[in-house]
Amino acid sequence: MHVGPTVALYLNLQSAPINNPGLVHAGDSIWLWIALGVGVLALIAAFVLAKIVLAGDCGTEEMQNISNAIREGAEAFLSRQYRTIGILAVVLAVLVFFGYHSSARTAPFALKTVISFLVGALCSALSGFTGMYVSIRANIRTAAGARTSLNKALQTALRGGAVTGLVVVALSLLGVGALFLLFGGLENPQAVPYQLVGFGFGASLVALFAQLGGGIYTKAADVGADLVGKVEAGIPEDDPRNPAVIADLVGDNVGDCAGRGADIFESTAAENVGAMILGAALYPVFGIKGILFPLIVHAINLIASIIGVAVVKTNDVEDPMSALNRGFYVTSAIALAGFAGAVYEMLNGPGVHPIWLLFCGIIGLVTAFLFVWITQYYTESKYRPVRSIAEASLTGPATNIISGLAVGMETPALPVIVISAALLLSYYCGVQGLADIAGISAYAKGIYGTAIATMGMLSCAAYILAMDTFGPITDNAGGIIEMSNQPDSVRDKTDKLDSAGNTTKALTKGYAIGSASLAAFLLFSAYLEEIKTIVTAKVNVPGGYMPVGWSFTNINLAEIPVFVGALLGAMLTYLFSSLAIKAVGRTAQMVVKDVRDQFRENPGIMAGTSKPDYARCVHIVTGAALKEMVLPGLLAVGLPVAVGLIFRNFSASYGASAEVLTSNGMANVPSINGVPVNLAGASAVAGLLMVGTISGILLAMLMNNGGGAWDNAKKWIETGQYGGKKSDAHKAAVVGDTVGDPFKDTAGPSLHVLIKLLATITLVLAPLFL
Template identity: 40%
Template sequence: MFWVYAAIVVSVASFLLAGYLYYWVKRQPGGNKEAEEIAQLIRRGANAFLRREYKILAVFASVVAFLILLFLPHPIWKSNFWTNFRMALTFLFGASLSATAGKIGMDIATIANLKSAVASKKGIAPAFEVAFKGGAVMGMAVVGCSLFGAAILYLLTKDPNTVLSFSFGASTLALFAKAGGGIYTKTADVSADLVGKVELGIPEDDPRNPAVIADNVGDNVGDVAGMGADLFDSNIASIAAAMVIGLSLGQQHMVFCYATLGLLASILGVLFIGMGKHKDPGKALNTGTYITTVLFAVLTLVVSLAFKYDLRIWGATMVGLIVAVIIGITSDYFTGDGKKPVEKVAKASSIGPAFTILSGFSYGLLSCFPALLGIGFSALVAYKLCEPLGASYAMFGISMAAIGMLSIVGMIISNDAFGPIVDNARGLVEMAKMGDDALVISDELDAAGNTAKAITKGFAIGAAGLTVIALLGAYRETVMNVTGSDISFNIMNPLVFFGIMVGLAVPAVFAAMLMLGVDRNAERMVAEIHRQFETIPGLKEGKEGVRPEYEKCIDIATIGAIKELIPAGLMAIVVTLVVGFIGGIHAIGGFLTGNIVSGLFLALLMANSGGLWDNSKKYIETGVHGGKGSDAHKAAVIGDTVGDPFKDTAGPSLNTQVTVVSLISSLAANLFIAFSLF
């Protein structure tokens, strides 16, 4: 029990650090009146969206909790009422904590964007410090919440299934928060770019554009609140899967030990990070990640030797950690500034938009191979490394590799939240006319933030990959505990094959539904932007005192995102249940296999293609191939608008979808055994 109490203590330490950083950022100097007004518009828009989204999700979560009360883990008329009640309560607890983590991150991001913009007038180091510390508030809060919740629940119940239910609540909320935030942010981004940059040739954050505030709001509700909920979900899911497998081995204490040391390493990494003498923001972010990685490796090795834990399990954990770094480096190569793929797509853009799309999509496909190879290799090595310890230890090794991959998630989230903060800061610098020097600095930070976001998206998808493999093991463990016999998923079994084929299709349908949601919503917003430019005298010319009706675009993005977010997530959950009730536990085993492979492939393709198109556009904006306003630039903007829903809506939502269906499969395993058609 020592490590459960240690998890609570270190979680509290992360909350204290988050509180200190929050108030440090808040105390930094504010901007001029115009900058303050714009920042308030962004803040109000983000809060309005979250309020409306969370109201709908609260109703949805209450309905799901009621169904859990009736049916999980067993129908209530055949079960102990308090067992079902506890499952329903922990589901709501997980959803609430996930929502809280997203809200905290968004709250600090909408403060830090202004403070970083103002600090950029002093230099790149002060602006970087404000933005990173703002992002670190979210990193500490998200990981602290997930570990604290898991430790408290295990302390009270000693039941890993309760932690699974907690994880399911977090994952369900994350699925809808990421989908809704992604639809919102890309509706505004695509609309603003198509009308502003392509049609009118005005700058990205020109205050004349009616969609520009909605675009900045979207960065917060999608890339901050949504990604926070997403990584909260991945972190708690990996802990839950490892606990379910580890309980039968008496190794659940190792799960809390390594997760606690990972958070401790992230706390120390956040305290160490700084710009240094080279003044390179990208290098500073990467250095923080490497420091955290080394700290975790050393801490876990020392503790494993001190507590006489088997070093094979430590080795499996290290495999996951190393592969996480490799996936990040791979994403950086295919999406980073100054790398060959970005330069080649930028060059292709000078021929025309078709070549922008073809080259970017092709490099996106290529980028999947090393990442998927890494996930598969880490699972294989972890399995074989721990196999000599016993059959169940092999799957436990994979679950600990997932813990290793997510061990530094506190630092990863801090880096990820840095991206939208500096993106908003750049917009504020331009809209509030803070000067060319501040704009150059904020542009450099924005470029580093874009690369950081691309790396963290690859990391999040890779982490989800190992986590869901561990969840597949947890599902198998759950079924074996219920049936009392071993189970395998033979592809020649027609029930397994049926499940595989349906599982393969679901991520594609899910992604299509989200992107069509962006498409429909963006059409409405483009029409509204045209209306304002045509009917508001002096708006297009930038006449003094004339301002667009920003609230109209914010409303379109909000209403459309709320309308579109439920159907896609509901489809994934309903199809999982239908497959289970038709084909039973064997069909679900195949379904999860197909869903995992298809979901990870599409998520990597979309995240990396989108990041590549985005940075190719930014590379052209530095002056190459004709620079801003050239035909190459217009083609690159079209590529970027295609990539926006790829990388910020469908791609990152897919790894959450895979986690959700894996969790619901484990929780509903008893029902599939009792009530399947075949």
């Protein structure tokens, strides 16, 4: 049997029997039940952690009043946001069904794709909601814990974050595993994984709007609060006199908790499905164990992360980041040991060299470490980039912004080298690991190596997400402590935690873009093979002709549709970012106006004799953010579909089908009754996907790290450098920070999701492009 070069060779076998029954062993199905069992146990562990966190002390009545205001604002926003996303999801589900039904796909196949799409969207929404539900209740417990000890506050915040991490990875594992079982994966494992692609698309859709809407909310509130509070009124951050302070604290939850939870869920979902499809293409080599391998990797991820969270503890003098790093190292060590065991147990057999496949996983894990280190270098104040921005602040806001932009433009260099090395090395190791297997192209072997590297990179995802959610929890805790006028000794503890939280949030952004880069490459290969599969089905009719060895793996940029699609893909990332940043700017202007109006209307606010109207500001930001998220979100979803639909109606002379006959009179492209299949639409979308992914990766790195560097340059000055708070350098740094805020917390993280959304939407809607 010949195995095709990449991921979808067996997609047309959706109704065919397993053609290698000798490789199917009844005992192999146990791996699926193990994965599902661990997923359930992880949800139980998350529930136990949530109970422990929620049983903690809630502090004083004043602290509880502040926390309740944050909780009410966050829940109101998320409820309205998910209603909007739900409407869009239903519309897209109908589009997917009829698109598939009108193509070469069967109605049952279309229905299964729609079901997986809706389940993916639901699980992604649950991931975001669960993470935020716990975080907005862990903040007050963390603040109260800081009144006792730093260790109490640290463990409360991390355990609250761990609930998010465990739920996100467990729902991804359970969602994919349950659908695989429901769709008959144990009976026909080669065909079922592709029917799960809709799961990744549903996850991507919810993640985009959750990250985008939450990012607009959090940064508009933050920028508005800073510009009027810090710069104009000269009051500290989280000062209770600032009417925007509650909206700012709400934003930390809806942006960093709900948004990032959906983001990482999307990464794990796309990686699960993509790797399972690759395993299906290599079914003759590994059997069903190759398909179930990614689920077992995430089961190991959950176990390792639970242990990693459990070992974290500190004292009042240690840097909290050191304690968090210890947990990360323990998690990584356990994950690596489990990964090695899974490789030797599941990816082994005649002609297979598992040591090379293990090297692929190690490459992915090392890539994760390098991305974390590079992000630290560009965003921590003890290194050159941040200090150079702080020094530039001495001469005003203009030089601060110039220096910050320069640092941001420098940041993609090292990550691109790391990604390139990871892809090349894992591809080589994949080829070597399967070198003695006949009948499989080197390309298929290498691509599987890159899939294993992606699994290795995500093998600590649950702990990484716990550290990310730790950030907004501690940020909120610090705000609650300051607004309730707690002693300076307590504020010092929350300041330490807040500083560590800023670092963990920056690290997670770097980690997310790295995993998105590797996953997008796999999904791009999947799209090319899906087009081949659809074309094969279309020409499998009387008068149809399929050239021997024809594939859709070579995309020619010299063809007009491909070049135009590539231009539009690059343009999309910049226009999308522009819309997101302008949305923050417009919403922030509304916040600034409201804060100024409240100061003018009620002089008692600044005098401390009356309280501002926090709810009014929260209401303004909620409505504006939900309105502003729609246009960039629809652009991201609509442009690749529009390109495919427009170009599919172009003449064949515009596309890859231009040359119809070879010298011997036979068609060198698929044709029906001598008329070539028009591939212009599919080719244009391939160009959009490829170049859009590349430009999106680079732009996301610029924004994430540049914005983080601006933020920490301000914080470094606030420690007393260059005159400290209220100095001219500090005022310049605040301006730079407000520019960087929508970079690092709105447009940058949303681009992570956009990259994967482009890959999943083109893969799922590929039938519409022919």
